[in-house]
Amino acid sequence: MNARDEKEKMTVKNYKKYYIEIDCAIFNLQEDGLKVLVVKDIDDLGVTHWRLAHDWLKKDKTILETASGILKRCIGENSSYLEQVKAFGFTSSYSIKEDISIGYYALVRIISNDLEKHIAEGHTKWIGINETSCLNDKDTVILNYCIQEIRDSICKTAIGFNLLPEKFTLAQIIHLYKEILGIDIDKSNFRRKILATGLLSDLYEKEENVSHRAARFYKLSLQHQEILLNKELNFHF
C-alpha cells in the first residue's frame, strides 16, 4: 500500500475517527499504604461515580501535554514522575466502536493546596490500591495494569523515590517497597542491597524527637533526569 492509497483509504467510510481519552492513575504513598487519586463524577441520573483522573485529547496538545495537564490540574506544579503504560480499548454499550483510552501513571510526593481543597470539598479522594470497589471495570483494568508496571519498575529503576520526600530514612524506603510490592522485607538485607547500589547519599542528619534511636537521613545521589534513565537496580523479590 503506497501513500496515495493510504490517503484514499483515509477518506473512505470504514476508517473511523476517535476521541482519545487519557486516564491517569495518580499515586501517593501514605502511612497506611499506596493510594490512588479518584475524582467524583455525577451522571445524568444524579448517581455518583468515582473515576481515575482523565481528559480527552485536544487540538494543539500532545498526548504527553494532555497527561501533564491532568496531573497539574489535580495536584499542581511539581516534579512528579509521569509515564505512559499503554493504549486500552474498551467496548461499551453506547457505541459500536471501542472507546480508546491511553493509560498513564504518576508518582507524586507533594500535595498542593488546591488538591487539599478539592479533597475537603469532596470532589476528589485518595483510595487504597486494594480498595477499588468504587471504580468501574475500565478504570480497574487501567489501575491494575499501572500497579503491575510500577511493581516491575521499582525493582529495576529508581522511580520509586518519586514517592518519597527529598530526604528520607531507610525505613521509609522499606515502607515504599513493602507497600508497593505487598511483601515483607528484611531490614538488614535490604539495607545492604540498597546501599550497595551507590544510589543514596548520607546527609549526616538524623530524625529528631522520636522515642527510639533516631534514623539517618539520605537523599538520592542522582539528578532528576538521571532517575528516569537509571537502570542500576536489580532487586529480585
Add this chain to the structure above:
Amino acid sequence: MNARDEKEKMTVKNYKKYYIEIDCAIFNLQEDGLKVLVVKDIDDLGVTHWRLAHDWLKKDKTILETASGILKRCIGENSSYLEQVKAFGFTSSYSIKEDISIGYYALVRIISNDLEKHIAEGHTKWIGINETSCLNDKDTVILNYCIQEIRDSICKTAIGFNLLPEKFTLAQIIHLYKEILGIDIDKSNFRRKILATGLLSDLYEKEENVSHRAARFYKLSLQHQEILLNKELNFHF
C-alpha cells in the same frame, strides 16, 4: 467534572477526533540475526519508502483485531505472539495535531507462501534490527521501543520461543538469546539455567545428517496460553 459536562465538552471544538494508526513490528529469527518486516510504500513523488506493517483503526474493529489483521495480511494465519507496547504521538509537518500510533510487536516463526510471494515481488522484505537506515524516524522510534520490550520480556517469560520452531535444539535457544540481547552466552551455564526452569521437554530425538555430534530436540512443556502468562524465567544478563 461530571458526565454531563463531559458530553458537552465532547461536542466543543477544542476536543479533536483522530485517525488512529496501528504500527506493527513483525520479528523473525534468522541464521544471521533478528529481522523485522518492512513493507514498500511509494509516495506521490514516486519515491520509495520502507515502513513497518501498519493500518488504521476501522469501525467495528478493535485495536487488537486491527493489529491481528495486519499480522494476518502480512504473514498469514498462524500462532504468532502479538503484544501492544504503547501509544506514540508524533508531530508532523502536515498537521497541527499529533499523529497517534499504537505500537505492536509480533514474534513469528512460520513464513507463509503469501509472504514469500510479496518478498519475491519486492513489496516486502526482512531487514536486520541494526540495519534500519531505510526507516523514517517514527518507525525507528517504535521499532527500538519494541526491541527493548522484547529484550526485557525474554528474560522474564517464555515469549522468545515464539520465534523458534515447535521442536528445537539448545543451540537454537542460545542463538535466540544471543541475537536478541546482543551478548555472548556461555553454552554450559545457559544450558543449566534453562533446563532448571522445567520449561523444556526432551523429545528424545536428535538432529540428522550433521557433520558433528547430533543435538537433542526439545519442545516447550507449556501450552500456548501458558506461555503468555509464564513468569518463571529469571535470567539476569
Add this chain to the structure above:
DNA sequence: TCAAAAGTGTTATGATTACACCCATGA
C-alpha cells in the same frame, strides 16, 4: 531501665561465572 526501632554482623545456602574436558558424527 525499658520499649522500640535503628543499625551491624554472621553463617548457610544457592546462583553465577569461567573454565576444562569428554562425546558423537560425517568427512
Add this chain to the structure above:
DNA sequence: TCATGGGTGTAATCATAACACTTTTGA
C-alpha cells in the same frame, strides 16, 4: 583420525536469606 559442535563437570566467586545481636533514643 580429524574437525566440529554437542554436552558434562567442577571449583571459585558472588548474591541472598535468615536471624541473632548491638546501639540509640525518649519516656
